[in-house]
Amino acid sequence: MRLFFDTVPIRDIDTRDTFYKITTAEAAEITGLSGTALSASIQQAGLLSPPVLWRRPKDASERLPENSPGDSPNSRYRVVCGFRRIAACRALGWERIHARICDSAAPDPDLLLIAISDNAFHRKLNLMEQAVAAAKLSEYFKDSRALCRCAGAAGLALNPGLLEKLLELNQADGAIQEKVALDRISLTIGLALGALEKPDALMLLEIFDALNPTLNHQKEILRMVKALARLNDVTLKAVLSAEEIRAVLEDTEHDRNWKIRELKTLLRRMRYPEMVWFEKQYAAHAARLKLPEALRLIPPRDFEGNRFSFQGDFSTREDFTVLVRALERLRDHPDFIRILEKDFEDLPVK
Amino acid sequence: MKIDELYIDASIQDFPATQRICTNLKGSRDIPCHIIDAPDEMYRRITAAQSPVDQGKKVLFLTRNRGRFIRQCPGTEYYTCCNYMILHVGTFCTMDCAYCILQSYFHPPVLQFFVNHTDMTAALDEWFAQPRLTRIGTGEYTDSLIWEEVYPLSEMLISAFAGQHRAVLELKTKTVNIASLLDLRHQRKTIMAWSLNTLQVVAAEERRTAGIHARLAAAEKCQKAGYPLAFHFDPLIVYPGWEKEYQEVIALLFSRIDPDNIVWISLGSFRFMPDLKPVVEKRFGQSKIVYGEFVRGIDGKMRYFKPLRIRMYRRIVEMIRRLAPGVTLYFCMEDDEVWQKSLGFLPSEQGGLPAMLDKAAARHCELYI
Structure with a gap:
């Protein structure tokens, strides 16, 4: 050239x-x-x-x-x-x-690589730019490894896995692409939203953009909404349009952290009614034990095993005596016995 | 058995079983057949397919079992295991159940049938010589009776077990491939067992399996032929209306089968390794079974939240007990809490689960040391 x-x-x-x-x-x-x-x-x-x-x-x-x-x-x-x-x-x-x-x-591929180099060596390309570059290069490279090698030499670090994701992103809805480019949502979430029906994706996108939850929270919300939609044979949008959820999303009194917490709580209650009910029963019984603040009863993870444990904080013999007395009091406490038996009322049938 | 491609390990191509299977398969249509020295390329092709599970169900690999023919069922420490022994005759299945763990168990998933039967017979003879009671089954890594369509494996096994009195063979299936077994001399050393589920679960989650009525009709025929029977309600699945539908299938079971001829009934709720979930989501787009209230169990498998499991088990136990109070019921991989709260006793009170099942097998199948 x-x-x-x-x-x-x-x-x-x-x-x-x-x-x-x-x-x-x-x-x-x-x-x-x-x-x-x-x-x-x-x-x-x-x-x-x-x-x-x-x-x-x-x-x-x-x-x-x-x-x-x-x-x-x-x-x-x-x-x-x-x-x-x-x-x-x-x-x-x-x-x-x-x-x-x-x-x-x-040749076109050489010129494309110049375009990539000129940008990539000056600044970090955002994910959409990487997607556009990958998509344009893929027109000329049938072998993804060769494409990744050439792109790498031009300052765009790719691997076949990332390449595949970027090509998928390049096909996603423009609104999703924009948020990924702005780093408002991750590539993972962008691709997950891209796989949804457009109205569902846009509604979730709007929520994520407004609340800006962490990636893990986004994943958790998405997972629960998808499962609820599948379980109830409705769209994701319909799940998110439930009155209680709308009330949280449209609330003007609280900050985004409160909204994220409430949204997750509501979704979890809808997705795992038995678990949430059981946890509530456990919490009610545990509260009636009136344990000192320095003593905590820790149930088995997800109540699957049977081993409970206590965690107690003390620095003096007097503190320690308080804990021991509290523990002794528990032995015949009816709520403690029911906790150990995991003997709570069943979730009322609707 | 609908096979699109046949691979034969070169080292066993002249074995009688290989010849017989080839004849049986090719009798119906022309199937491409490859004699191979090593399976790597075949594995690579299956793995590279768009759906390795679907591909693996169409490819039959005739080979030899290079490991142990008799092995312990893979239980885990925390949950109570029954010490079942597996007779490893082959892998994978031509039927297609949404909940099947084999979809993510084999890498790659492929139908393999082991034809070194001389080695298998030797392993069984050695096993039978040991002075202990055992329960052995072929239905863990495959369905016990799918192979009947191409090879009379069960005939061979039933005869082998009929000639001894220390071990019982359990043939566990969702098929009705029993016609060739009815007239065999079995000496009650083979238990014919069926997996049962509700009509809705069978219709929605099990592809290419026999219907419940057909399974029970086959069981009834086996009962008439003198075989002891067993049933497995595994996986039990929670969905709206499950109670009524399990009640229906239990009623159906005891309307056709004599409880006194049932060696055991097992109960197991749906559980799966987390990597099965995306496979089910991809392959069974309409299935809802992976969206239950699952938690990660102590063995790493996803299980229904324990109080939910216990409630379900209690109901199923009540339903069975009402119609068959004396039948041996057990849980597959549950802990003492579940046993106590659902069945009202601990396995340890009966000498442990293995002893409890050995005792049931000894009583129904006339086993002794």
């Missing part, structure tokens, strides 16, 4: 052609560098890093649409990288721009 520097008229550059573009609108939001700021920088320091352009063959049969805004209908150059720089220079009223030109014989 032959590369050379030249100064070309900006009007000859076709910025509508995004064939090699991998930068997303969200990238600017993340970096905080607006087009205005870039223009100001260029005005002060000049164009430090010239964009890369591909010169179209002179007899190219491909023509641009007539009346392309801002671009000549006979543009000679396609942008490989530097869209924002060109836009900034155009905004400054420049008519010509110094650029690096690739000749028309340059």
Whole structure:
């Protein structure tokens, strides 16, 4: 591939052609560098890093649409990288721009790799940019390992597993892509939402965006909502539209942490009614034991085993005596006996 | 048996069982057959398939059992195990149940049938020579009777067990492949056993299995042929209406089968290793069985929340006890709390679960040391 520097008229550059573009609108939001700021920088320091352009063959049969805004209908150059720089220079009223030109014989995959390198070595690409880059490269590489090798050399670290996920993300709904790009939801959640029906995905997306739960909480919420939808033969949206859940989501009195906690509690009560009922019974009996604060009764995990334990904090003999007396009192306590027997009332049948 | 591809381990291609299976399989249609020295490429192809489980059910690999033919059923320490012995005749199954643990147990899942029967007979002879009572079954890693369609394995085993008095063979199945077994000399040393479930569970979660009425009709025929019987309500599944539907199938069972001819009935609630869940979700899109109230058991398997299990067991025990008060009931892999609260006694009060079942086997199958 032959590369050379030249100064070309900006009007000859076709910025509508995004064939090699991998930068997303969200990238600017993340970096905080607006087009205005870039223009100001260029005005002060000049164009430090010239964009890369591909010169179209002179007899190219491909023509641009007539009346392309801002671009000549006979543009000679396609942008490989530097869209924002060109836009900034155009905004400054420049008519010509110094650029690096690739000749028309340059192969597309090589130009794509230049576009990736130019971005990836300057900043961390967001997941959507990685997805776009992966999708564009996949048009030219049938072997995913070869693709990963070339992308890696261009600064985009991929492996076949990640590649597969990125390609899936590239097919997801635009709203999901946007939140992944902004890092409001993880790739894992993005893909999980992408696999849902659109109205279900968008509703969950809205909730996650508003409450910003941790990844584990997002996973837990999603898992419970999916299971409830399946169990009740309804959509996920219908599960989330239950009156009690809506009341929590629409509450204006409390902060997002309260909402997350309440949402999880409600979902858990719907998903695991027997467990929640049993835990409630246990808690009621345990409360009646009136244990001192320094003494805690720990039930078997999920009540599956039979081994209970106590945890007690003390620093003096007097403290210790208080604990021992409390323990002694328990021996014949009816609530303690029922706890050990796990003998609670059954969940009332509806 | 619907097989799309047959692989034969080169070292056993001339074995009589191999020849017979090939003849039986090819009798109906032309099946591609590969003689192989090593199974790696076949395993790789199954693993690479879009659904290895589906692929594995269509590929039959005839080979030799290179390990022990008789092995201990894999129980775990915390839950009470019955010390069952497995006669390892083959792996996997042509039927397709949503809850089947074999979907995630074998890597890759593949139908294997072991044809080194001389080794198996030798292992059995050695086993029979030992002065102890044992219960041996072929239905843990495969269904006991699916192989009847291509090879008379059970005929061979029933005859072998009929010639001794220390061990009982349990053939556990969801098929009705019993026609060839009815006239055999079994000496009550073979228990014919069926897995039972509600009509809804069978219809929704079990593909290609015989229906409950057909299973019970087959059991009735075996009973008439003098075989002792056993039944396994495993997995018990909680769903809206389960009580009424289990009651129906229990009533159906005792309307056709004499409780005095039942050696044992086992109860086991649905439990599974966590990695089965995505397999069920993918392969049985409509199934709800993995969305019960499960917790991780002490053995790492997902189990229904214990109070829920106990309530379910109590109800099933009541239903069975009402119609068959004397039948031996036991739990597969449950702890003392479940035994005490559901059956009202601990296995240790009867000398332990293995002894309890040995005793039932000795009484029904005329075993002695």
